[in-house]
């Protein structure tokens with residue numbers, strides 16, 4: 514079990530094969546200090562999602578090591594690892610239930626007040642209260658009454674409430690109107706503050722906010738630096 518963590522992450526010679534003999538990652542080395550945000554960029558198939566899959570242990574690495582505060586992530590239980598990591602995936606997960614329950618997900622002890630606090634912080638409160646049932650509005654899994662941008666803001670509120678030391682975010686590619694886009698950028702800035710984060714970034718604005726940008730190509734790091742250096 515990992516005790517309260519700082520969020521320093523190291524990848525050492527990380528190699529991964531989904532299928533024997535085909536390396537999706539060919540020796541990745543990264544040192545991430547607690548609180549830093551890392552943007553992963555690169556062409557389709559370059560290995561961005563693979564890195565975040567390994568960090569959250571959806572797969573185990575083929576060779577090399579990943580450590581969090583010096584702990585090899587293979588030596589801790591998946592549950593204790595995931596309890597430290599917030600994951601926001603592209604296809605934002607909304608389940609059938611109220612808006613409130615969707616934000617509360619994973620933090621069952623959260624009070625109504627806390628829920629409204631995080632919703633306000635990410636800029637979701639206004640659209641929530643404008644819905645017929647406010648926070649008690651029932652949404653569907655396929656959530657067609659919510660726009661992509663609104664779903665994204667809800668998932669940010671959920672992540673903020675969970676308050677993990679490490680955040681993994683696969684940025685949605687869906688086109689979103691400018692106003693919501695600005696809201697999302699603001700919410701993202703807030704969400705990243707004080708956490709170690711890995712973001713598969715598609716938007717230039719997101720890349721600019723990152724402390725460190727890693728450019729992947731065919732499973733290797735081709736370039737890295739901040740956005741002034743690249």
Ligand code: ATP
Nearest residue numbers: 531532536537555556557558559560561562563564
């Ligand atoms: P995209 O921008 O399209 O999301 P990506 O950078 O996230 O691309 P990855 O999904 O990490 O790319 O894929 C890296 C390599 O691993 C690719 O060659 C891909 O075909 C392969 N790959 C990814 N997922 C699997 C899988 N489940 N089984 C087999 N091969 C896979």
Ligand code: MG
Nearest residue numbers: 561562563713
């Ligand atoms: Mg991907």
